[in-house]
Amino acid sequence: MIFRRLMTIQWKNVFxxxxxxxxxxxxSSASVFFDFVDxxxxxxxxxxxxxxxxxxxxxxxxxxxxxATEYKDNGVMFRCNAPxxxxxxxxxxxxxxxxxxxxxxxxxxxxxxxxxxxERFIARFDEVFAKPALGCGGDGIERLTRDExxxxxxxxxxxxxxxxxxxxxxxxxxxxxNASSVNTIRTCTCIxxxxxxxxxxxxxxxxxxxxxxxxxxxxxxxxxLSDDGRIIHPCYSAVGFGTVYTHHPDTNLPFVGIQLPMIDxxxxxVIRAAKKNPGTRYIGWDxxxxxxxxxxxxxxxxxGCDLPQTFAHSDTxxxxxxxxxxxxxxxxx
Numbered sequence: 162m163i164f165r166r167l168m169t170i171q172w173k174n175v176f177x178x179x180x181x182x183x184x185x186x187x188x189s190s191a192s193v194f195f196d197f198v199d200x201x202x203x204x205x206x207x208x209x210x211x212x213x214x215x216x217x218x219x220x221x222x223x224x225x226x227x228x229a230t231e232y233k234d235n236g237v238m239f240r241c242n243a244p245x246x247x248x249x250x251x252x253x254x255x256x257x258x259x260x261x262x263x264x265x266x267x268x269x270x271x272x273x274x275x276x277x278x279x280e281r282f283i284a285r286f287d288e289v290f291a292k293p294a295l296g297c298g299g300d301g302i303e304r305l306t307r308d309e310x311x312x313x314x315x316x317x318x319x320x321x322x323x324x325x326x327x328x329x330x331x332x333x334x335x336x337x338x339n340a341s342s343v344n345t346i347r348t349c350t351c352i353x354x355x356x357x358x359x360x361x362x363x364x365x366x367x368x369x370x371x372x373x374x375x376x377x378x379x380x381x382x383x384x385x386l387s388d389d390g391r392i393i394h395p396c397y398s399a400v401g402f403g404t405v406y407t408h409h410p411d412t413n414l415p416f417v418g419i420q421l422p423m424i425d426x427x428x429x430x431v432i433r434a435a436k437k438n439p440g441t442r443y444i445g446w447d448x449x450x451x452x453x454x455x456x457x458x459x460x461x462x463x464x465g466c467d468l469p470q471t472f473a474h475s476d477t478x479x480x481x482x483x484x485x486x487x488x489x490x491x492x493x494x
Contacts (some may be wrong), residue, residue, distance in 0.1 A: 170201070175208045181402035182217040193217050200225070205233030212403050214480065215472035226494060228480030229466045234493050241351075241489050242462050243440030250441065250460045252294050253324045263434050265456030270294075271323040276314040282325065283310040291322035297461070299374035304328070329458065332450040334422050338414065342368025342375045345447040346386070346427060349464045350435040351488035352442040358432045359488040361481075362386075362469040365421065366447075367396060370411040382406055384416060385474035390424030392416050394474040405473045427455045434460075443489060 179194040186193065200206040200216055210230050211217070219225060229235065242250075249255045254270035269282045272294070283289055289310055293301040303322055305313070310325075317323065335344045347364040363386040368375035375381040382396035396406045396416050408415050431446045434457060445464025448455050470480045482493050 171208070178208050178212050178402050182212060185403075186217040188217065196220075201232075204228075204230050206230040207232070209399065209467055213397075213399060213467045213471045218472075219478070224479060227482050228470055229482050229485050229493060231466060234482070234485070235463070235466055237491060237493060238443050238466075238485060238489060239463060241442040241491065242444070243438075246438050246440045247462050249438075250444065250462045253292055253459060254294050256460060257324065257326075260434060260437065260457060260460070263430060263457045265451060265453070266327040266329055268324060268326040271314065271318050271325065279314045279325065280311070283307055286327050288328045290326045290328060291317050292324045292326065293321045294323050297463075299372075299376035302374060304373050329449050329456060330451055332422055332452055334420075335450055338419065339368045339370070339375075339409065339411070341370045342373050342381075343449045343458070344368055344375050345449050345458055346421070347383075347461075347464065347468055348427060348431045348446045348448050349469065350431050350444055350446065351485070352435060352439060353488060354490035356439060358435050360428050360431060361484060361488050363390065363424075363427070364468045365392065367409070382409075383468060383471075385469055385471070386421065386424075390421040390427070392419040392421075397471050397473045399467075421450065423450050423455055430455050430457065 175194065175197060179190045179197065182193045183190040196216070197208060197211045200211055204225060206216065210228070214228050216225060229238070249259045254272065257264055257268045269279060271279060284307065286307065288304060288306050291303045291305060301322060317325070329343050331343050338344055344365065344367050347366060349361040351359045351361050353359070364383050365386050366375040367382045369380045372380060377383065377399055380398065380400055382398045384392055384394050384396045387393045394417065398404050398406065407417065427448050427450070431448065434446060435441065435444060441462070443464065445461040447458040447461070449458050485491070486493055
């Protein structure tokens with residue numbers, strides 16, 4: 162198993178990370194590299210985990226043991242979700258149908274409709290998003306004006322962009338942070354053996370002016386929110402092997418102190434969504450806040466252990482293993 166994983170490692174990124182973290186930690190590149198390999202082998206930490214958790218600086222095994230890692234812990238947590246429900250989470254068209262009352266927008270699934278239905282649908286909106294049914298990181302998403310979308314049915318079907326949606330208009334408070342994209346809150350819910358739902362964390366994801374999505378893969382930033390929805394730490398981007406931003410790099414807006422609106426409604430929304438299918442015990446909901454209230458953009462059965470445990474957002478310098486164990490009624494250590 163370990164050998165197969167070693168063969169899939171992005172070694173170019175590992176070598177680049179080792180050089181970058183050597184400068185950050187004052188260690189040699191070789192020291193960082195071999196320490197990462199050891200963490201990968203013993204703890205299931207990816208190079209992304211190692212970088213984002215600042216394991217180059219946190220060398221105490223007892224501290225490292227407090228972090229949930231990709232290969233050692235995420236696999237256990239993913240198994241908390243019932244397999245028969247996962248398809249309706251992964252597939253954006255199936256998700257929209259199953260969770261229609263939570264998404265706050267209209268959509269059409271080109272796998273279930275024809276060209277005439279498509280043309281009638283796009284005529285109703287100034288802009289639409291065309292998305293692949295499967296995928297992550299914002300890959301393959303296209304934003305089209307009404308005129309651009311006309312006559313594109315065959316192309317979209319051919320290219321697999323089969324979920325076409327009304328564009329969500331976000332609240333002015335989030336437009337003030339970044340107006341080029343809908344900036345979402347990754348909100349993780351966990352259900353324990355007693356059926357209690359916990360909102361384990363909320364991570365605010367912020368886009369850049371060059372992109373209409375807020376994903377990290379598109380250069381987006383993120384920060385873990387306080388329980389009442391305030392930004393209390395700088396933002397972070399994994400691009401360039403980890404960069405901390407106190408201000409938005411495009412607008413120079415200071416991040417710390419920003420209060421997001423309707424946070425209680427965000428929590429109420431995801432708790433209701435989690436309870437709809439109790440078999441989905443570990444889900445990350447991407448929530449947008451509109452002028453009329455929060456809506457769910459999509460759900461993720463792999464919420465991501467990096468997002469809530471990034472070193473730049475920790476007050477304790479420790480990970481969330483204990484919190485995961487309690488919220489999911491599982492044992493990781």
